[in-house]
Amino acid sequence: MAARDPYEVLGVKKEATEDEIRTAYRKLAKKHHPDLNPGNKEAEARFKEIAVAYDLLSDKDKRARFDRGEIDASGAERPEHAYSRYRGFAEGAPGERYEFHSAEGMAPEDLDDLFAFFGRGQRGGGPGRGGGPVRMRGADLHFALTVDFLTAINGAKQRLQLAPERSLEVTIPAGVRDGQILRLKGQGGAGLNEGPPGDALIEIHVAPHPFFRREGDDIHLELPVTLAEAVLGGKVTVPTPSGPVSMTIPANSNTGRVLRLRGKGAPRPGGDPGDEYVTLRVTLPEGDDAALAAFLRDWAPKHPYDPRRGMAS
Amino acid sequence: MISFEAVIRLVVGLNEAELRHWIAERWVRPESGAEGYVFAEVDVARVQLIHELRYELAIDEEAMPVVLQLLDQVYALRRRLRVALDAIDAQPDEIRAAIRARCGAED
Numbered sequence A: 001m002a003a004r005d006p007y008e009v010l011g012v013k014k015e016a017t018e019d020e021i022r023t024a025y026r027k028l029a030k031k032h033h034p035d036l037n038p039g040n041k042e043a044e045a046r047f048k049e050i051a052v053a054y055d056l057l058s059d060k061d062k063r064a065r066f067d068r069g070e071i072d073a074s075g076a077e078r079p080e081h082a083y084s085r086y087r088g089f090a091e092g093a094p095g096e097r098y099e100f101h102s103a104e105g106m107a108p109e110d111l112d113d114l115f116a117f118f119g120r121g122q123r124g125g126g127p128g129r130g131g132g133p134v135r136m137r138g139a140d141l142h143f144a145l146t147v148d149f150l151t152a153i154n155g156a157k158q159r160l161q162l163a164p165e166r167s168l169e170v171t172i173p174a175g176v177r178d179g180q181i182l183r184l185k186g187q188g189g190a191g192l193n194e195g196p197p198g199d200a201l202i203e204i205h206v207a208p209h210p211f212f213r214r215e216g217d218d219i220h221l222e223l224p225v226t227l228a229e230a231v232l233g234g235k236v237t238v239p240t241p242s243g244p245v246s247m248t249i250p251a252n253s254n255t256g257r258v259l260r261l262r263g264k265g266a267p268r269p270g271g272d273p274g275d276e277y278v279t280l281r282v283t284l285p286e287g288d289d290a291a292l293a294a295f296l297r298d299w300a301p302k303h304p305y306d307p308r309r310g311m312a313s
Numbered sequence B: 001m002i003s004f005e006a007v008i009r010l011v012v013g014l015n016e017a018e019l020r021h022w023i024a025e026r027w028v029r030p031e032s033g034a035e036g037y038v039f040a041e042v043d044v045a046r047v048q049l050i051h052e053l054r055y056e057l058a059i060d061e062e063a064m065p066v067v068l069q070l071l072d073q074v075y076a077l078r079r080r081l082r083v084a085l086d087a088i089d090a091q092p093d094e095i096r097a098a099i100r101a102r103c104g105a106e107d
Helices: A006-010 A018-032 A041-057 A060-067 A086-090 A093-098 A112-118 A149-154 A227-232 A290-298 B004-010 B016-024 B041-056 B064-089 B093-106
Strands: A141-147 A156-163 A166-172 A181-184 A200-206 A212-215 A218-226 A234-238 A245-249 A258-261 A276-283 B031-033 B036-039
Touching: A006 A018, A006 A041, A018 A041, A018 B041, A041 A060, A086 A093, A086 B041, A086 B064, A093 B041, A093 B064, A141 A156, A141 A166, A149 A156, A149 A200, A149 A212, A166 A181, A166 A200, A218 A227, A218 A234, A227 A234, A227 A276, A245 A258, B004 B016, B004 B036, B004 B041, B016 B041, B036 B041, B041 B064, B064 B093
Parallel strands: A141 A200, A218 A276
Antiparallel strands: A156 A166, A181 A200, A212 A218, A234 A245, A258 A276, B031 B036
């Protein structure tokens, strides 16, 4: 198939500027991008043509060669323009991950009201509509639930409002992860003609914490320590998701030193819990301290050091 | 399963800070694994799509959530529609004919 003239495809003149070409491309691409036109084969074919034309005309060198007639519009030497193939996934089960987009937390899936039509006519179906009653499983309903950081680690029961007049108590299992989906059997839409009800699928969003950070099942925490604690060592109280614990800081601990509190991370189903990693950050006293300044002025380090020696070029 | 670094390599022109930002905005939702984020194919395709929307189609940061939300709704509808069509397909001929007639009549 001979490719159409790229100027014609983009609807621009031979002498169009780069900007004009880009603008024309954007306008057409917005209209025909396959991911924005799921199920529309024509849009896909059109987009490919547009992309090929733009690949050619947006490349100064190729455009010049095309203008001189050295290469043709099909540009056989050019790899095909790569574009996202999101819809291939989004149309199937993997796309369910992006079912809702609400950051607010609960977003009752309003699509399901469309499918409530399955429930209609249960009584009124009557004779003459052909065949016996069709039994059908109810639709799965999708919800999002935002839980706070510590709830996700320690577990809790939380109420989820499914509809104005219907709420449900959800058991948040300890250690639940952001994005995890809880399935509540039989809590979804009603079945048709005594078909079983669907399930409620609840996507958990975990809110961030002001000072804990979670990586897998481990918790990370940056712990400010005083100059004296860093140099002399000592016992300090450290917050963990299950409550404060006492930790010994070894003498001469610098900023960045990481201490591990075993088992103080998130619980892991069927395994040992994660750990908490505490990264020390040495913090100077606030405000002027004449005594400290005087001490440092007179202080001759036993081991003189240059912390930036690795940076010398 | 694909790592954060691999996604940066796969999507030409994508930088790390930007991908982190998209994740923070929940435009992309990879799972968190022990070694950091874990991307499924759908996530990578979505990153590619957002990158295209952002740079090829010049959709700005402000408009992006609106575009993605509408897109998510379209795909959710299409997934459900497919389920509904499959269910209709599994019905006896006369029911399918009745549904066809009804849909045609209401067009």
